[in-house]
Amino acid sequence: MANTEEHAEGQQHPLGIYLKVWAWLFVLSTGSYMVDYLNFQGYLRWTLILVFMLAKAGLIVAVFMHMLWERPALLYAIVCPPILVLIFTFLMTHEAGYTFLTRDLFFAIGT
Amino acid sequence: MAESAVTNTGAAAAEQGVLGALVADWSSDQRAFKNVPWGKAMMWIFLVSDTFIFSCFLLSYMTVRMSTTVPWPYPSEVFALSFGGDPIPLILIAIMTFILISSSGTMVLAVNYGYRKDRAKTAILLLVTALFGAMFVGMQAFEWTKLIVDEGVRPWANPMGAPQFGAAFFMITGFHGFHVSIGVIFLVITARKVWRGDYDRSTPGYFTSRKGRYEIVETMGLYWHFVDLVWVFIFAFFYLW
Numbered sequence: 001m002a003n004t005e006e007h008a009e010g011q012q013h014p015l016g017i018y019l020k021v022w023a024w025l026f027v028l029s030t031g032s033y034m035v036d037y038l039n040f041q042g043y044l045r046w047t048l049i050l051v052f053m054l055a056k057a058g059l060i061v062a063v064f065m066h067m068l069w070e071r072p073a074l075l076y077a078i079v080c081p082p083i084l085v086l087i088f089t090f091l092m093t094h095e096a097g098y099t100f101l102t103r104d105l106f107f108a109i110g111t
Numbered sequence: 112m113a114e115s116a117v118t119n120t121g122a123a124a125a126e127q128g129v130l131g132a133l134v135a136d137w138s139s140d141q142r143a144f145k146n147v148p149w150g151k152a153m154m155w156i157f158l159v160s161d162t163f164i165f166s167c168f169l170l171s172y173m174t175v176r177m178s179t180t181v182p183w184p185y186p187s188e189v190f191a192l193s194f195g196g197d198p199i200p201l202i203l204i205a206i207m208t209f210i211l212i213s214s215s216g217t218m219v220l221a222v223n224y225g226y227r228k229d230r231a232k233t234a235i236l237l238l239v240t241a242l243f244g245a246m247f248v249g250m251q252a253f254e255w256t257k258l259i260v261d262e263g264v265r266p267w268a269n270p271m272g273a274p275q276f277g278a279a280f281f282m283i284t285g286f287h288g289f290h291v292s293i294g295v296i297f298l299v300i301t302a303r304k305v306w307r308g309d310y311d312r313s314t315p316g317y318f319t320s321r322k323g324r325y326e327i328v329e330t331m332g333l334y335w336h337f338v339d340l341v342w343v344f345i346f347a348f349f350y351l352w
Contacts, residue, residue: 010226011329018223022216029212033205036187036351046352053347057340064219064336066329072129073136074144078155085166092170096177103180 011066021063028056150321154330158337161290165341168283169348175275184271186350189262190254204350207250208342214243215339218332225328230305233328237302240335244295251288255281283345290338301331 032052035045062068067075127135137143144152176183191198221236258264258280262271266278304310309323316323 010326012223012226015220015223018216018219022212022219025212025215026209029205029208032347032351033201033208036201039187039200049347049351053343056343060215060336060340060343064215065333065340070147071136071145072133074147074152074155076133077143078159081159082162082166085163085170088166088170089173092174093177096174099174099178100180103178107180 011069013066013069017063021059024059025056028052028059032056148324148326148330151326151330151333154333158333161337161341165283165286165344168279168286169344172279172283172349175279176273179273179275181273183273184269184276186352189258189271190350201350203250203254204346207247208346210243210247210250211339211342214240214247215336217243218335222329222332225305225310225325228311228325230308230311233325234302234306237298237305237328237331241295241298241302244291244298244335248288248291248295251284251291255284279349283349287338287341287345290341294335294338297331298335301328 029052032049035048035052040048061079067079136145139145187200188198190204191200192202193199217236217240221233221240224232224236263269264271264277264280266281268274269277304314304323305328307314310325310327313322313324315321
């Protein structure tokens with residue numbers, strides 16, 4: 001591996017993969033818009049929204065932001081911390097549920 | 112062996128396993144992020160912090176939306192637009208999404224041509240990206256005007272339902288639009304430097320005194336793709352949910 005430093009530090013990849021991912025992003029965006037346009041509701045709507053969202057986010061981070069080709073040291077340092085947000089989400093759903101309950105009770109008794 | 116430990120494509124990872132490579136890099140001398148220019152590593156760390164900021168905004172929005180006893184305005188109808196005929200649901204937001212995706216594509220091509228040292232193509236693609244970004248901000252300004260002037264949405268109240276809708280909307284899209292605007296400014300600055308040949312001649316930066324290199328285009332690209340990435344989440348959680 002007699003790479004010059006310049007080559008080793010650059011992220012150079014064939015154009016084809018970028019164009020393919022670009023096309024997929026358009027397809028997936030159309031998909032997520034269609035969820036609303038076709039007026040899907042309930043769990044079908046939420047599942048589709050999440051699937052399209054995660055697919056798009058994954059493609060952008062992996063290919064456009066080159067995470068696919070980065071070394072594990074950077075990949076894990078960057079991608080793992082945001083996963084902790086899920087714990088925060090868990091806490092806040094319970095907090096919101098509690099607030100809703102107290103409001104509901106207050107308005108029910110207050111009137 | 113020492114050579115192959117600093118290759119770019121994860122050849123080291125194939126030898127040691129992912130965990131082995133991770134430990135080797137983090138326990139190594141001087142640099143944890145091998146083969147990543149520090150400007151790029153710092154951009155990534157900034158983006159992680161920015162991720163947390165946007166996460167907090169989206170989580171606050173989730174919390175107020177879940178805890179309100181008043182019905183939440185239906186975004187599909189709020190952001191519908193009619194071109195003469197029946198209103199098309201969410202059409203403006205869909206167009207904005209496609210514009211941002213297009214700009215991400217031109218950005219990634221700019222990075223690619225930058226590493227090929229194709230000065231003209233890189234500069235033009237950066238300017239096209241900036242133009243898409245400016246279009247996005249323009250459409251957002253139109254959207255805000257429509258909501259504020261025509262529909263009377265305020266951060267504390269709106270005629271459609273839960274008053275928290277306005278606060279969440281202005282905060283989240285405003286902060287994202289601000290990111291896009293800053294991105295457009297830096298895209299133009301980067302395009303000018305590419306066009307002048309600063310990165311071919313290693314001209315030092317005015318503020319940083321660091322040698323100009325084409326990796327700066329990639330770092331710029333990381334920021335721009337992040338802006339697109341955040342929009343993916345805003346689109347899903349705020350507009351579609």
